[in-house]
Amino acid sequence: MSTSTVSRVISNSPRISQKTKDKVLKVMDELGYYPNANARSLAMNKTGTIGVIMPTTSEELFLNPFFPEALRGIVKSASKANYDLLLSTNTEKQDELKIVKNFIRTSKVDGLILMSSKIEDESISYLRGINFPFSLIGTPYNFEDQINYADNDNEMAAYELTIYLISIGKKRIAMIAGDKNLMVTKKRVDGYKRALLENNIKFENELLYKGSFDEETGYKYGKQIWEMKNRPDALIVTDDLVAFGAVKQFQALNVSIPDDIAVASFNNSILSRYSNIPLTSVDINPVELGRQAMNLLIDSMENDQKGKKIIIPYTIHRRKSTDG
Amino acid sequence: MSTSTVSRVISNSPRISQKTKDKVLKVMDELGYYPNANARSLAMNKTGTIGVIMPTTSEELFLNPFFPEALRGIVKSASKANYDLLLSTNTEKQDELKIVKNFIRTSKVDGLILMSSKIEDESISYLRGINFPFSLIGTPYNFEDQINYADNDNEMAAYELTIYLISIGKKRIAMIAGDKNLMVTKKRVDGYKRALLENNIKFENELLYKGSFDEETGYKYGKQIWEMKNRPDALIVTDDLVAFGAVKQFQALNVSIPDDIAVASFNNSILSRYSNIPLTSVDINPVELGRQAMNLLIDSMENDQKGKKIIIPYTIHRRKSTDG
């Protein structure tokens, strides 16, 4: 009963007799033996670990319920397929690419999952360049047909939301979008513009605000929006938390929602249901986004699958803030 | 320039000339060389990785904003000290102890952080038994003086909250606590009982409800509470989400809050501020809990520090639900 035999039993090699297997397994159990994962990884040149690349600052990271929710989906699928998860612990200083490179070059992970996609994303370029397995939550800027990704149809979601606001009589619709380098921002702005165009409403750049995903952003822009000479009568916001900031501002200014201004947003966080003015919001199903992105990654690692996309359906929940 | 020399440069051995160091570093940079982490871990018998043990079901995991927030604190401190984070990906079947054992026996982690403590916690017993570095978010059931942990004074928080409700004229205070096996539940119930005792209010077991941390729990018990022959006029809930469930039920039943029944809860989630009835809630500062628990773990790993506790202050935010 050599070390080779034990190793073969662990990997369940078909060339070992059942009798030996049973014997070895019994002894392993008695001794509480577990193979050393590092030695294993070194010999096999794989780790069974997946790196999860979270957005840069851990500060803003968990403010948005999207990330924990998506992480939940990732955990779900990883656990089923028996992969471990290594979390990126980005400090402000390090950029994402640095962490990606570090995880890969030190052989800590077999694959990576990126939780957001940027326009001209250098992490994606790098990963494509070295042909390292990864998948994306979000839509890639280019080479869509060569990348595995899970996303909503954000263009369509924003389009529908805009159409809906027009259908309830709104004429002048402002938008607070997120970081302009994010693909999700681009897609949603595209959809918003398309809806305006189709309804012969001219797109005005001064109605488009961009900022970070926090309450203050909404609060700040809410004021600016209300103080415009030519006031908007509706507002689309890229995240509930930001929308809350705006709503808070409007309430402080005694603006009536949705009569003076209707508000619709994204993420359908629990907040949007329970807020003093329940918010119309798009449920993007983040758990499912995470789960499918993980599945795609596994597909990429185990079957060299590439260029597969999964579109997760969204749901618009109409509530008080648009008189829904 | 042998492999030993390179290795010594990487570990910044003092016995290498500055000249050689510079030369090696330059070449490493040119070649984009990174040492293989698995080989390193194998040779050095340590990984630079910390295992984060999250509550059993990933389902309930992220419903409560406590966990992502605490994780944020953990990430913060780990990143500063240059540790990687390995996430436990518990499926329903596996119990926590199994994962703890697996992480340790396969040498995947140098230390563990437990995100909750149970009464008679078998993971804690195991870790103590084999003398493996770990720290706890929460208070241990026993051997307090031998375990590193970060927690709030939950007994005092519940005590204060109860005293506060009594001070606004409430006489019959019910409580919805969490899982009865959790230390946090025990502590809060203790504080609640102490406040009653001091005010000559008899503790009644039928006013104490226990359940899981979700909205349904609150909704269900809200009904039961309102249908009691001898109705409570106040309710303490162990989590905002559960409290919302109860509030929702009370609203459905046309019960006036806080006049008919006052509601106070824990976690001060963003929800509690923005709800249609803003909730009085205790901010337990989860980010800081995570950060300090991680610091304690590092202390334990690097300096063999043990039995150190850090108590994180809480803050009670008084809002509409108690007429605050």
Added chain:
DNA sequence: CTGAAAGCGCTTACAG
């Protein structure tokens, strides 16, 4: 100050 050698604990052709 630096190199040759052994060792960390596995896996996997190779041989039988």
Added chain:
DNA sequence: CTGAAAGCGCTTACAG
């Protein structure tokens, strides 16, 4: 079906 041997890529006494 099973064992002896080499190799995975590092680190670290040991020797010089």
